Amino acid sequence: MPKISRYLTALLGVTGCIGLLVTGEINPVMAAGGLAIIPGYYRVLRGREAAPAWVIGAASLLTLGVFAFDSIVSGDVFLAVAHLTITFQAIKSYDLKEPWDHLQVYFMSLLQMVIGSEMSQSVVFGVVFVLFLVSLVAAMVFAHFVKEGRGAHIRLARPIVVISLLSVTVTSAFFVVLPRSSYTFLGKSHTKGIRTTGFSDRVDFGSFGEIKRDSTVVMRVELDPDIPAPYYWRGMSLDYFDGTEWRNSSPRQSRIEKSGDEYVLNPHGRSGLVEQKIYLEPIDSDAIFGLTEIMGIRVDSFSARSDSGGAVFLSRKSSRRVNYSVLSEVRDDYPGVASPRYLQLPRGMERIRELARTVTSLGRSDGEKARMIERYLKRNYSYSLEPSPPVRGRGLIEDFLFYGRKGFCEHFATSMVLMLRAVGIPARIVNGYCGGEKNQYGGYLIVRQSDAHSWVEALIGGQWRRFDPTPAVAAPQIPSLALFLDSLKMAWARYVVGFKTDDQKAILRALSSLLASPSFPAVGWKRLRMYGLLITLIGIALASALLLLRGVKAGRHGFASRKYLAMRKLIGVRGRRAGATTPGEVMRMSQGSSVEEEIREFLGMYVEDRFGKRPMMPSERKRYGLLLKSIRTGLKKRRG
């Protein structure tokens, strides 16, 4: 195999492996084993011989054994296959002999890309993917040229650039044309979810501090219309406290009816609703988040369920990124029904009961009492992620309220719920996220793991009202470069991963209204701008590819040559050997045909103009056309 082909194969093999590595899912040991690919291709590029067959055979057998072991032990065949491809690529790099081996590498890289796209949705993977596409095209073009027996070195650059540009263009076009659900190619995910202990169906206090220190982005939210803070992203509420942890006493869930493309929780009118477009990263919970009160949800999902605590679940145990829109009527209270379970108290609450009575003694209504408890907790206790561990024998909350006096939101919210219940006000704890920082680069909110929060809902006058007894903490400043990078990720999630049918409709609508009337600001400007940019970019890419192609054609062939090529095609000299056919051979081929004379004249003119560099008269240019025409008609007559 020629040198350039070896380079391309090395590039493809390594790109495939990098594509898998950037997903961050690969076992470090396997990744380290895959590093053998580097000396492997180094050898190939230096033109060394392939490793002996028995070495390859032994390594392959070993790999298969490891694969079997891997898939049984990890229980994850998918990941095991990913590991297998990496090892296989490494082995193959020592065993490149025939063209078929190179093809195997290409195929393996393609497989790696498919697997990688299942496991990652990061921008980095996107970049690797584009690199892969370009090198694959290059390799294929090159293979084609080798097959066609053309000169290998010089004329390669342009076709590769042109075809890569074209394929990128076509791919982008497909993004616009093909509808995709949230779970398709490039959008599917195999990633393990972000650990969110707070949102399984029970909550314990141990790991909360950890979560609060984790700045991983959980979701990105676009608000329409934009409303000011505070944002309480409600996840699920819990009602039963056993002294150490919260859980849900009635885990029964009911299906939510779908009407159109929307799961409707509350029948509602269109106006006054705030739409939250949420790009939720893979988390290990199937609860979804939104501002209260959630009226409806638009999402691609088979079903949606809700529980008695007002939480909404999608039918996915999600380790996937999911995009959805929540429609909410944003307010601090919403209707609710009292139930004895909202007054449940664990045993040994006498001291807390007493404290609650003292704190609320001056309160005349439930509302006032609740407000007093909230204020009491906020003022007299301090926030800390490292509360002193409770003394043995004392309850967790008792310890917080009477001894440690330091804690995080779980402590505050739990204390408040218990105190409310102690004075006879139904209450429950709510887990979710609070806040979110505005990213000025993309105009959306970033919600991080560290924004995880617990707060309180109390049923006062038939309305659930939100209370947050946790003292405010200063939020850390995020450097603007990080914000800018994050906006790129958002754009990727928004326009590449999350591109859906309604986006296509939006494009079409925008285009049609653009055509229909000169004033079209009815369509969301911001969206339109992005799509406009996208379409313009595609257009530019297409135009430049065309120009380049034309330039190549026009630049290489003069007038006489173009006419000659047309004539040659006309009389049927084409295919593999056509390139090596001389005018004289064309002449001999046409001997005995009805248009022999015309062809003879044509070829005489052509060789004289082309190789004799005779200056051409306009009449001669015309003569080419005339001869071509009579050759065409002559041939037709013969066929007819």
Place this chain on the structure above:
Amino acid sequence: MNNNMINPFIKQLKEQINSVIRGKESAVKMAIVALLGRGNLLIEDVPGVGKTTLASALARATDCSFQRIQFTSDLMPSDIIGVSIFNHDTREFEFKPGPVFCNIVLADEINRTNPKTQSALLEAMNEKRVTVEKKTFRLPEPFMVIATQNPMEYHGTFPLPESQLDRFMLHIKLGYPEAEYEKMAVLGGPSFLILDKTDPVVSRQDILRMQAEADGVMVDDSLVDYMMEIVSRTRKDDRIRLGVSTRGAQFLLYAVRALAYYEGRQFAVPDDVKELSPLVLGHRIILKTAKFTADAERIVREIVEEVPVPV
């Protein structure tokens, strides 16, 4: 396409030679091309198919002096280039020119003599001059060597090394004539009788002028690239141990010009290159497996069939 005006001199020359040696149009054409391109011709074939007749007919028809040297194993270099003899009258050494001092030299069965003698001739034909005892003698112009080789006989031969083969512009085969021409030849009597009756149709001056004119034939740059591509592919081919040299490429260009001139064109076309490549390049490559030049020619032909023709 060949509606160009054929040079009347060439037309006459062609007809005259063809009247002597019948049915060998393409060999005659190549002999004239070699003459026009200032090249030397190597004819490889079995005895008795007209190698000598072709050479002498060419000489006769061009009014050129002609010498035939039968190469034998005991031939000495001085037998070819000449010898200095002491002249008793002038009391000086006097150079007696050998048979190489004529316009057309037929080196018959060149592979029968020892390498020393072979190289004496080949140096002469390459530099168009002879140096004897520090004195340089120019060979007459035009000068052309037509060498013949017998491919069948290996016993007691000294095959020409590649470096020597490289000095021949064209390498052709005659082959047996077709049946009707062969019958004609058999019935027509000894060829030397016919040769005696052959009159020159062009002068030496005409030949020199035509050689100069052939130098002026235009070769488009894309055609030169085409030739270079063919040459470079002979160097990369898996079947070939040694590819074509730069001198080979040079000879191809000269031959292409001469052929274009022969066809009456002022410019070369791709067909010239395609037609000449096997004849000009075939004997310059060494194959990995086969030993026969016929195979080499076939492989060059195959290579040429793969190279895209400039359009």
